[in-house]
Amino acid sequence: MTIFRIEISKKESLRYISHLDYANLLQRCIRRAKLPAAYSEGFNPHMKVSFASALALGVTTDAEYADIELTRDMCQPEFFDKLSSALPEGIQLLQAKKLNTEHPKSMNALADTAVYELIMPEDISSELINDAITKFNAASSITFTRQRRGKKAQKGRIVKKDIDIKNYVAVPLQYNDETHCLLLKLKVSPNGSIKPIEVLESIKNDHIADLDIFAVLINRKALLSQGQPLINISPR
Amino acid sequence: MNKLSPSILQTVSKPARYTGGEVNAIHKDLNTVDCKFAxxxxxxxxxxxxxxxxxxxxxxxxxxxxxxxxxxxTPWPDMEGKMRENKIPLYSLESYTPLNEFNFIGFTLQYELSYTNILNMLDLAGIPLFANDRSNDMPFIVGGGPCVYNVEPIADFFDFFILGEGEEVINDVISAFIAWKKETSTCDRHEFLRIAAKIPGIYVPAFYEPHYDENNNFVKITPKYDDIPAVIHKRVLADLDSIPSIEKPIVPFIDIVHDRLMLELFRGCSRGCRFCQAGIIYRPVRERRSETLFKLAEKMIDNTGYDEMSLTSLSSADYSCLPTLIDDLTDKYAGQKMSFSLPSLRIDSFSIDIAHKLQATRKSGLTFAPEAGTQRLRDVINKGVTEENLLDSCSAAFKHGWKTVKLYFMMGLPTETDEDIIGIADLAQKVVNLYKNIKNRRDVKVTVSVSCFVPKPYTPFQWFGQNTQEEFKRKQRLLKDTIKDKAINFNYHDSATSSLEGIIARGDRRLAKVIYNAYKNGAKFDGWSEMFNNDIWMQAFADANIETAPYNLRQREFAENLPWDHTSPGVNKQFLINEYKKAAAEQLTPDCRRGSCTGCGICQELDVAVTDWGEK
Known part of the structure; x- marks a missing residue:
C-alpha cells in the first residue's frame, strides 16, 4: 500500500462548492483517473482519502491538501499525470509526494496556520481599510459573537458564543494599497479557529459599516505547519 | 453575458446551482453556431x-x-429575489447567455404542478408569457415530455410542442429552423411555425381552434389549416438500439436528486396497469441489446467516475437479458466498488434474487407497489399481483436479511370501497407478521405510502371522476385508524395538490387564465409541499370564473370528445373504453410483450413493433 499527499489549487469555478461536494468531486476524479484507490471495509465502503482543514464555501485556494491511499504502488510521475488529466477546469494538481509511511500523522493535527488573501471591494477606500486595521491590530482583545444554527437539542435556535478574535490572529493584519488586498494569517488548531469571513464581519461591525463582506474575494494562499507548507512536512 | 457578483452568490442557498462549469458540460462559441437551444x-x-x-x-x-x-x-426563490433586485435576466449555465438570446427554449413537462415555474422563468427572461405576444426576435418556446398528451391548459404559453421521443424529431426541428433562417426574407415567426407544424409529432396550438357549446362545454378542437393534421401522433423510435444515447453525462458539483448514472435498458411497459399513463404513452416495449448497454455503461463510468449506476426502465426486472447484463457488469466492476441498482422491483422472487445480488455491499430498503389493498381492486386496475406474490417476495427478502419494506398504494381508484382501504392495513400487517414468523424478531419496519389517485389522459380511467378532497381525507383517516402495529409507518399525500393535479391533467385551454392568475399571485414550485398554497389557486379559479368540479370530479361520457383527443400517443380509444369496462367487470388483460397482441393499436398506428432480445 502506498499513500500520496497532494497539493492542489481550487480556483474561481470551484468557489461555490462546499467541502463535502469537493470531497465527492475529488473521489470521482480519482476514479476517472483509474488510480488503484483503497476502500474501507464494511457495508458502505468509502474511498480512503483524507483532507486537511475544510475550506468554507466561497473561498478559493492555492493550498488544498489530501492524502490518497492506493492498493498498489505506482511511480510518482504516473500518479501525477493520471490524476492531473482527470481534474476539471478550475482544479490544478500542484504537487504530489509519495509518503514514506503507511500511517501518516493527520494533516489536521499538523496544520497550525492558514494564510488568506482578501481582495477588498472597490467601493471601500484604502484610507478606511488602513484606519480599520490599525485599530484592529492595536486592540488587545476583540470580542466577536459567533452565531450558529443550533444542532440536536438546540435545533431551530440560534446559538451565540463570544470569542476573542485576537486569540486566533497569528500576526498583525497587513494591507497592500496597490493590490487592495488584505493579508490574514490565522491560527488553526483542532480546538478551534476562526473563519476569514468572521474577521471581516468583526471589522464591519467595529469599523467599516459599509463593507459588504460577501463581496470580498477570499483565497487561502497557504496552509502551514511551523512555517512550512504541509506538503513539505514529514508525515511521520 | 451576465457577470454574477460574489455578494449575490454568497448569500443564496447552494450557489453552485447557478454557476455551471461541471465536468462534461459542453461549452461552444455561440457566435459560431446557427442555432442556440436552451x-x-x-x-x-x-x-x-x-x-x-x-x-x-x-x-x-x-x-x-x-x-x-x-x-x-428554475432559480430557487432566494436567487430569484436577488436576480430581480439586481435586474439579472435568466441565463444559461454554460455561457451565462440571457435566455432571450436563444432560438429555442425547450421545457420538459414532467408534472402539472411545475407550470407556474415556466411562467416565472419566462418572465425572469424578459419573454412575453403568451405566445401571441412574442415578437420575431424572441425564442420559440417548446414543450415536450409526458404532459404533452394534454397540454391544452398551457397551450397559450407555448409556440409548439413535441410529442413523443425526441431523439429524431429534435434534429428535424433544428434542421428545418436553420434552413428557414437562411431562406426567409421576413423572419416572421408564423412562417416557421407553419413549416414546423408539418413535421410529424409537432403540435402548434395556435393553429388549432377549440369550440364550446352554449353551456360552455367543450365540443371539439379543429385545425385552422387544411395542410396540418387533425390528430398529431407522437414520434417513436423504431430501432432504439441503434440510436445514440448518453455517453458523457454531466457530473454535477453538488448532490442532485438522482446522483448516479442512469442506464436506460428499454422503453415502454406493456403490463397494462389501467391507472398508469406511462404504460400507454411509452409503448411499445423496445429493448436495447445487452452488448449495447454494456458498452454504454463502460463509457459512462469511464467518462464520469461515478460509483453508482441505476438500471433504469419503467419495469427494469422485465428486461429479457437482465441476468446476463448484471453478470457482465458485476464481473467487470467487481474490484472497483461500483454499485448497480434497480429503481423498480417486480413483486416476485426473481426480482429479490437480483436485488440481493446487486446489493451485496449496500443494503437499502426494498420498495414494492401492490397499488391496491384487495385482490378485487388489484384486478380492477389490472395489477396482476396476488397477495401470495407479495408475501413470497417479502419472505425471500427477509431471508436475505432485509428488514425494511416500503409499500406503495393508491386511494380513490374506481370501484373502491372502505373494504379496499382496510385491505391496505391488513396487507401491511401480514408483512409484519411474516417477518416475525420468519425471524422470530420484531425489528421490522414496513412503510405504507398512499397517494391520491389522479386520473390521467390516455389511460382507461381517463373518464373516471376523481374522489373529492373530503373523500380522500376520510379514507386517510380510516386507514390511519385501522393501522395499529407500531412497526407500520403510514405516509399519505396532500389531497389538495392531488386535486389540483387532477383538474389540470384533464383540463382544457381555458385553464391558461387560471394558471396565469395563480402565477401572478405568487404561486411557484407548487410541487413542493412547503411552497404549495391552495388558497392562491382557489382564488385564481374564482377570478377566472371557472368551476373546478367539471374538470376533475365529473364522470365523463365515452361518447364525448376530450380536449386532448388531438395530441395522441397512438392508442385506440375503443381499446381504452374496453379496458375501462373490463375493469368494472374485474377482468384481467395480459401483457402483450410475450403473449398475443391485446389491441391497443399503437404498433399498427405508428408502424413500430415490440423489441425483445430474449426471444432470439
Whole structure:
C-alpha cells in the first residue's frame, strides 16, 4: 500500500462548492483517473482519502491538501499525470509526494496556520481599510459573537458564543494599497479557529459599516505547519 | 453575458446551482453556431439535472456542430429575489447567455404542478408569457415530455410542442429552423411555425381552434389549416438500439436528486396497469441489446467516475437479458466498488434474487407497489399481483436479511370501497407478521405510502371522476385508524395538490387564465409541499370564473370528445373504453410483450413493433 499527499489549487469555478461536494468531486476524479484507490471495509465502503482543514464555501485556494491511499504502488510521475488529466477546469494538481509511511500523522493535527488573501471591494477606500486595521491590530482583545444554527437539542435556535478574535490572529493584519488586498494569517488548531469571513464581519461591525463582506474575494494562499507548507512536512 | 457578483452568490442557498462549469458540460462559441437551444426543466437544479430525457437531448443536440444546447433551471426563490433586485435576466449555465438570446427554449413537462415555474422563468427572461405576444426576435418556446398528451391548459404559453421521443424529431426541428433562417426574407415567426407544424409529432396550438357549446362545454378542437393534421401522433423510435444515447453525462458539483448514472435498458411497459399513463404513452416495449448497454455503461463510468449506476426502465426486472447484463457488469466492476441498482422491483422472487445480488455491499430498503389493498381492486386496475406474490417476495427478502419494506398504494381508484382501504392495513400487517414468523424478531419496519389517485389522459380511467378532497381525507383517516402495529409507518399525500393535479391533467385551454392568475399571485414550485398554497389557486379559479368540479370530479361520457383527443400517443380509444369496462367487470388483460397482441393499436398506428432480445 502506498499513500500520496497532494497539493492542489481550487480556483474561481470551484468557489461555490462546499467541502463535502469537493470531497465527492475529488473521489470521482480519482476514479476517472483509474488510480488503484483503497476502500474501507464494511457495508458502505468509502474511498480512503483524507483532507486537511475544510475550506468554507466561497473561498478559493492555492493550498488544498489530501492524502490518497492506493492498493498498489505506482511511480510518482504516473500518479501525477493520471490524476492531473482527470481534474476539471478550475482544479490544478500542484504537487504530489509519495509518503514514506503507511500511517501518516493527520494533516489536521499538523496544520497550525492558514494564510488568506482578501481582495477588498472597490467601493471601500484604502484610507478606511488602513484606519480599520490599525485599530484592529492595536486592540488587545476583540470580542466577536459567533452565531450558529443550533444542532440536536438546540435545533431551530440560534446559538451565540463570544470569542476573542485576537486569540486566533497569528500576526498583525497587513494591507497592500496597490493590490487592495488584505493579508490574514490565522491560527488553526483542532480546538478551534476562526473563519476569514468572521474577521471581516468583526471589522464591519467595529469599523467599516459599509463593507459588504460577501463581496470580498477570499483565497487561502497557504496552509502551514511551523512555517512550512504541509506538503513539505514529514508525515511521520 | 451576465457577470454574477460574489455578494449575490454568497448569500443564496447552494450557489453552485447557478454557476455551471461541471465536468462534461459542453461549452461552444455561440457566435459560431446557427442555432442556440436552451434545455430546461422548470424546477430547481437538483431536480432538473436528474432528468434522463434532458440528458439525452443535451448530447444529441450538442453532437451537431451547427447547434449549441445549454441548460437552465428554475432559480430557487432566494436567487430569484436577488436576480430581480439586481435586474439579472435568466441565463444559461454554460455561457451565462440571457435566455432571450436563444432560438429555442425547450421545457420538459414532467408534472402539472411545475407550470407556474415556466411562467416565472419566462418572465425572469424578459419573454412575453403568451405566445401571441412574442415578437420575431424572441425564442420559440417548446414543450415536450409526458404532459404533452394534454397540454391544452398551457397551450397559450407555448409556440409548439413535441410529442413523443425526441431523439429524431429534435434534429428535424433544428434542421428545418436553420434552413428557414437562411431562406426567409421576413423572419416572421408564423412562417416557421407553419413549416414546423408539418413535421410529424409537432403540435402548434395556435393553429388549432377549440369550440364550446352554449353551456360552455367543450365540443371539439379543429385545425385552422387544411395542410396540418387533425390528430398529431407522437414520434417513436423504431430501432432504439441503434440510436445514440448518453455517453458523457454531466457530473454535477453538488448532490442532485438522482446522483448516479442512469442506464436506460428499454422503453415502454406493456403490463397494462389501467391507472398508469406511462404504460400507454411509452409503448411499445423496445429493448436495447445487452452488448449495447454494456458498452454504454463502460463509457459512462469511464467518462464520469461515478460509483453508482441505476438500471433504469419503467419495469427494469422485465428486461429479457437482465441476468446476463448484471453478470457482465458485476464481473467487470467487481474490484472497483461500483454499485448497480434497480429503481423498480417486480413483486416476485426473481426480482429479490437480483436485488440481493446487486446489493451485496449496500443494503437499502426494498420498495414494492401492490397499488391496491384487495385482490378485487388489484384486478380492477389490472395489477396482476396476488397477495401470495407479495408475501413470497417479502419472505425471500427477509431471508436475505432485509428488514425494511416500503409499500406503495393508491386511494380513490374506481370501484373502491372502505373494504379496499382496510385491505391496505391488513396487507401491511401480514408483512409484519411474516417477518416475525420468519425471524422470530420484531425489528421490522414496513412503510405504507398512499397517494391520491389522479386520473390521467390516455389511460382507461381517463373518464373516471376523481374522489373529492373530503373523500380522500376520510379514507386517510380510516386507514390511519385501522393501522395499529407500531412497526407500520403510514405516509399519505396532500389531497389538495392531488386535486389540483387532477383538474389540470384533464383540463382544457381555458385553464391558461387560471394558471396565469395563480402565477401572478405568487404561486411557484407548487410541487413542493412547503411552497404549495391552495388558497392562491382557489382564488385564481374564482377570478377566472371557472368551476373546478367539471374538470376533475365529473364522470365523463365515452361518447364525448376530450380536449386532448388531438395530441395522441397512438392508442385506440375503443381499446381504452374496453379496458375501462373490463375493469368494472374485474377482468384481467395480459401483457402483450410475450403473449398475443391485446389491441391497443399503437404498433399498427405508428408502424413500430415490440423489441425483445430474449426471444432470439
Amino acid at each position: 434545455l430546461s426543466m422548470p424546477d430547481v437544479y437538483e431536480v432538473g439535472m436528474s432528468n434522463l430525457g434532458l440528458k439525452i437531448l443535451y448530447e444529441i443536440i450538442n453532437n451537431r456542430t451547427d447547434t449549441a444546447a445549454e441548460r437552465v433551471y
